Every structure is written in structure tokens, then in C-alpha cells.
Amino acid sequence: MKPRILTSLAAALLFAASGARAQTEIQWWHSMSGPLGDWVNDLAKDFNASQKDYRIVPTYKGTYDESMAGAVAAFRAGNAPHLLQVFEVGTATMMASKGAVMPVGEVMKLGGVKFEPAAYVPAVAGYYTAPSGQMLSFPFNSSTTVLFYNKDAFKAAGLDPAKAPRTWAELVAAAAKLKASGHKCPYTTSWQGWTQLESFSTWHNVEYATKNNGFGGPDARLTFNGPLHVRHIEDLANMARQGLFVYKGRGNAPDAPFVSGECAMVTTSSSVYGNLKRSAGFAFGISPLPYYQDVPGAPQNTIIGGASLWVMAGKKPTEYKGVAQFLAYLSRPEVAAASHQRTGYLPVTRAAYELTDKSGFYKNNPGTDVAVEQMIRKTTDKSRGVRLGNMLQIRTIVDEELEQVWAGKKSAKEGLDAAVKRGDEQLERFQRATKS
Amino acid sequence: MAQEKRVSYRSRWLPWLLLAPQGLVIAVFFFWPAGQALMQALQRQDAFGLGTEWVGLENFQALWNDPSYLASFRTTALFSVLVATFGLGLALLLAVMANRVLRGATVYKTLLIWPYAVAPAIAGVLWLFLFAPAVGVVAHQLQAWGLPWNHLLRGDHAMALVVMAAVWKQISYNFLFFLAGLQSIPKSLIEAAAIDGAGPWKRFWTITFPLLSPTSFFLLVINIVYAFFDTFGIIDAATQGGPGQETAVLVYKVYYDGFKALDLGGSAAQSVVLMTVVIVLTVLQFRFVERRVNY
Numbered sequence: 001m002k003p004r005i006l007t008s009l010a011a012a013l014l015f016a017a018s019g020a021r022a023q024t025e026i027q028w029w030h031s032m033s034g035p036l037g038d039w040v041n042d043l044a045k046d047f048n049a050s051q052k053d054y055r056i057v058p059t060y061k062g063t064y065d066e067s068m069a070g071a072v073a074a075f076r077a078g079n080a081p082h083l084l085q086v087f088e089v090g091t092a093t094m095m096a097s098k099g100a101v102m103p104v105g106e107v108m109k110l111g112g113v114k115f116e117p118a119a120y121v122p123a124v125a126g127y128y129t130a131p132s133g134q135m136l137s138f139p140f141n142s143s144t145t146v147l148f149y150n151k152d153a154f155k156a157a158g159l160d161p162a163k164a165p166r167t168w169a170e171l172v173a174a175a176a177k178l179k180a181s182g183h184k185c186p187y188t189t190s191w192q193g194w195t196q197l198e199s200f201s202t203w204h205n206v207e208y209a210t211k212n213n214g215f216g217g218p219d220a221r222l223t224f225n226g227p228l229h230v231r232h233i234e235d236l237a238n239m240a241r242q243g244l245f246v247y248k249g250r251g252n253a254p255d256a257p258f259v260s261g262e263c264a265m266v267t268t269s270s271s272v273y274g275n276l277k278r279s280a281g282f283a284f285g286i287s288p289l290p291y292y293q294d295v296p297g298a299p300q301n302t303i304i305g306g307a308s309l310w311v312m313a314g315k316k317p318t319e320y321k322g323v324a325q326f327l328a329y330l331s332r333p334e335v336a337a338a339s340h341q342r343t344g345y346l347p348v349t350r351a352a353y354e355l356t357d358k359s360g361f362y363k364n365n366p367g368t369d370v371a372v373e374q375m376i377r378k379t380t381d382k383s384r385g386v387r388l389g390n391m392l393q394i395r396t397i398v399d400e401e402l403e404q405v406w407a408g409k410k411s412a413k414e415g416l417d418a419a420v421k422r423g424d425e426q427l428e429r430f431q432r433a434t435k436s
Numbered sequence: 437m438a439q440e441k442r443v444s445y446r447s448r449w450l451p452w453l454l455l456a457p458q459g460l461v462i463a464v465f466f467f468w469p470a471g472q473a474l475m476q477a478l479q480r481q482d483a484f485g486l487g488t489e490w491v492g493l494e495n496f497q498a499l500w501n502d503p504s505y506l507a508s509f510r511t512t513a514l515f516s517v518l519v520a521t522f523g524l525g526l527a528l529l530l531a532v533m534a535n536r537v538l539r540g541a542t543v544y545k546t547l548l549i550w551p552y553a554v555a556p557a558i559a560g561v562l563w564l565f566l567f568a569p570a571v572g573v574v575a576h577q578l579q580a581w582g583l584p585w586n587h588l589l590r591g592d593h594a595m596a597l598v599v600m601a602a603v604w605k606q607i608s609y610n611f612l613f614f615l616a617g618l619q620s621i622p623k624s625l626i627e628a629a630a631i632d633g634a635g636p637w638k639r640f641w642t643i644t645f646p647l648l649s650p651t652s653f654f655l656l657v658i659n660i661v662y663a664f665f666d667t668f669g670i671i672d673a674a675t676q677g678g679p680g681q682e683t684a685v686l687v688y689k690v691y692y693d694g695f696k697a698l699d700l701g702g703s704a705a706q707s708v709v710l711m712t713v714v715i716v717l718t719v720l721q722f723r724f725v726e727r728r729v730n731y
Contacts, residue, residue, distance in 0.1 A: 075485075
């Protein structure tokens, strides 16, 4: 009896050992929680089931800034993950950390995977591409700024629910009508720095910062205190004074009052779509970000948000092969299209967009193409995106200064001037820290 | 001054050996990190620590030239005075009351000690919910009384919110010590005073309060340190330092610059400044406040 148990045990051990040896584990740290977390886990599960050599292990590491701080600490301790999901704000920091990351283009070459940067949606991939044309990170979940509005509230206020406000003038008029009908929060905005200044700039084809908004080098400086920006922030401050725009906090905090029905309109990330579809107790519409009609060239294109996947340096070649396989898997038209339709994030590749279009998804789910339409355009040097160092701090500075404007403590010009001055100090600091 | 007690050991190494575990804990959890902070404060590093450059006092210079950092000192002073005053005052009141309760005293005590088990960030979120404009229970009631609550744009409201959350969290700790202090006051003293005709108010101020002074002093030091060091979780969850920078206390900026902005040099310089401030404050308290303490 005993020897048999021993041999079977030994066999089991051997089997387990060989199993472990055959499969290369790839650690993937991400920041997707709730239904988006399920999506990430499903992607890993499906990939793992599709082949036997590699196993993707996704781990939720907290919010974007938490997982990035965690990865930085792990890298310093010598046990960084293979794949790290980094929000767009951290892009410049990652790009400047050449010894810490491995360009995706190189990983693909190493893995022997055919890789065509042209297959990816330009406004999305362009953001993560180095001046040399090499793709540095993999665009995973990209969103952009859109306007959501509550159709039921529009109807109650005597507005046409089929007609969304296209321009800021129309939005003010709609907000006034909503207020007259007793609405306490006609309009609010999430990510005020992203929607009202960054995306606002590219949408009107005006500079947010010099050097093509930072794409042209680390010596870029902020320019979002120009006449058009001041005019817009002044308009919003006026709306705030009249109770047409109600400030609901930083980041995505204002999404909640829109989903609950408290606010009738919100400018926010297109990725709120999934949440609204699941939990909004009213009919809602999606429409492009409003613009100023008298600005030539507007509307141009809006700006990218969301995150990309970075491959960390210092791993084994076999592991990079696995990473390349996984990224290739994510780019497959059917996989990318399914991701786009499931989450509301932008399609990663053109093929995924075309596949989704052909399947009739956009016709059956009106509004889901708004974000795509805003992004699939030929970009200009001013509209390609905003890629600046210490962007996280700049966003916070913008939050702080705009709050002073909404509270009536500073004029629009004073607030924006102060934000530019403080933001430029951050840019200088970043430039000095990354020079060495 | 109380008489000094001297204990003599036969071996010269025994006292050091007995001190070693405590010394080791302090070395690992205080001196080592403090030394690292000092070193990093003189360096400039990129996020991943790939390039390190010695920059001397440049990080401190940058702080000195930053008006928002200097403003943060005022914010911190206001915040810690409010937290310590309300934290100690309310806890003392509650302890005196609880000390007089005869029936169900354990229930009261347990309930009062409970908040101490709540994580700071959760405390922040809890109060944030109560005071959320338009949906929070308390904000709703204030609105009904004609007091529109808006901590998103009103600096004073935001400060009140974080002070409430920080005090609420610390009251249990203070309460526990005050209660223990109260229970160690001999009943005979109070009874004697009562026989001599002193009312409850007079008894409290002339007998109870002076006898509580060692406890109060200890708690004062602890509460100031708490307000200075331990409150970034509450602030991050409730206001993120806003509106503007009106609730951005020093320790929140340390946390933000180090863990969110990944600027270790700047963050380390700030923690060195903060450490110095707290050391100076503690020394001052021992020199000037402790004189009035009766042991």
C-alpha cells in the first residue's frame, strides 16, 4: 500500500513541476474594478484557454494612481509585474523612464509576432507612440469626452429629447429651460481639467501647451490661459452663478449625480455608458462635446482618456514572448470588437471598428458611435493629444484653481493664469528630474 | 518633582539587554526610515529611481519658494488646534458623563470606544456621506434650516467636515484615557470636598481637573501628533485637500507628492520639515505646558 501512495505522490509532484515549467506565468496589474474587472478577468481566462504555454495572471491593484505607485515600489524592489495598466496621465512619466519599460514594438519583434502600428486607430495609438514612430505602450482601454443628457428631464422641461445641444450656446439655453422647470442641477462636469481645458482645446484646435501639447519635447509650457479658454471658463463661471452649472467635485465624482438623475446633463468620459445602461432609471442620450460655433476649425477631434498597457523591463525572453502573444490576442478583430461593445471603450483597431459597424451594433445602440466619431478623424498638431510630464499634478492644480473660479474668489483669467504659472513649475521640475 | 527611583543591576549588560527589543523596534521603525527620508530629501529622483542626483538643499528651497506650501502651515495650525481642542473637550465631557452612569455603563463605554476601530479613510467617507450636498442626511437637514451646505466650494465647510471626521475618530482614544484617569481619582477627596460644601462644578475644577492634568497633557501631545501625521487618509477621502487648497494640511501634501505624484525627493523634504515641526512642538509642550502638570 505504502509504496504505491509514495509513487503516486511522486508522480503527482513531478506532474505538477513539469506543468509549472511548461507554463510561463505573466503578471498583469490593473485598475479595473466591478464589471470592468470581470472583463479583464474574462480576457485573461479566454487567452489562457486558447493556448498552453503561457498563463496571464491579472491582479487588481487599486485605482490608477495606487497601482502605479505600487508598480514603482515593486520595480525598485526588483519584482515588478510584466504588464502594467497606466492611465493616460502617467504616460509621459512612463515614457521618460526608459530603463524601466520595454517598448511594445520591441516586445512584439522579440515575440516574433507580426505587428503593424497602422492597424490601430491613429488618434488612440498616436498618443502612445514615440516621436521615432515606435509604439511604446499598448492602447488597452481608451475613452473620450462626450455629453450625456437625461431625455426624461428634457421632456419635462419642454425640450426636444431627440435634439441634444450641439454648441455651448445651445447648452446654456437648455440649462436655462431646465432650471425654469425646477431642475436643481441642469449641468455638471466630470474631470473638469480633461473635459473643459484639454479636450476643449483639441476640439477647437487651439494649443493647450506649446511644442504640440508636449509631443515635441519636454520643454513644452502651458498655454491654456488664451482668450478662448478664458472666455469658456468665464461662461461656465456665469452659469455657476446662475445655478445652471453646479459643481459636483473632482475626478469622476459628478458622474454619480447624473446617473442618479439629480443632474440633467454631464460632460464626462464615454466609458460611463456601461454604468448608465445598467443603472440609469431614465432614458439618456449621448452627444458630442459642445463647441463654440464661431471658432474656425471647430469641432476638430476630442482627446483620449483611459489607460494603456506598459511592458516592464528586465524580464526573461520567454516571458516577453508570452506578453507579445497576449497583446496580439487582444488586437484580434473579434476580441477587440467584443471588448469595445462590452465596455464602451473605444475600439483599439480599425478592423474592430469595422467589424462592430458591420454587426449593426451602432444602429441597435444609438449613441455608442459618438465617441468613435469624435476620435476617428485626421488629427492636427494641436489636436493629437496632450502629453506632459507631471500631468497628475497639473490636473490637481487646475482643479484647485477652477474651484476658486466657481466659488467666485478668482476671475476666470486670474484662475487660469495662476494654473498656468503653477503648472509650468511642475513642467520645469519634471524636465530637470528626467534629464539625468 | 517626584523622587527619583534608582534600581541597581549587578551586571552592566543586563539593562542594555532589557532595552534591546524596544531599541530595535525604534531603530527599525523610526531611525532607519527617518534616515532614509533625510537622505532622499537631498536627492532628486525620477519615479522609478533610475537616475538619482544629489541636489543639496534644492528640494527645501523649492518648498520655501512655493506660496501654497507656506499657506499650508496656516491650514495645518488651524486644523490641529481645532482637532485637539474639540477632541479633548468632547472626550472629557463624555468621560465625566460616562463615569457617573451606573446602569449600562459598559454599553455606553463600548459604543464610545467603537469609532477607534474604524480606518481613517472610512471615517472620511462616512462623514462625506452625511454631508454630501443634496443627498447627505445632515446636509439635507441643514438646507431645511436655511443653511446651504457646500464643502465642495466653501473652504470653511470643508474644514469643518474634516475636523469633525478627525475628531470623531480620535474621541474614543481620548475618552478611554480620560475615563481611566477619572477612575483613579480617590473618591474620598471628592467626598471630602462635597462635605465641605463644594458644588459639582467647583469639585470638578478644583479637584478632578488638576488631578487629571497628567492625562490631559499626555493626550494633548498625542492629539497634536495625530492631527499632524495621521489624518491624510481622512482628508484624501473627504476633500482631497480642496476646495482650492483649503484643507491641504502638511501631511496630506507629503502623501500626495510621494504616493500620487511619485516625487520622492520633494515628499521626503516635506516629511523632514514636518518631523522637525513636530519635534519642536513636542519639546515646547514639555517645557512650557508640563510645568503646570501635577503628577
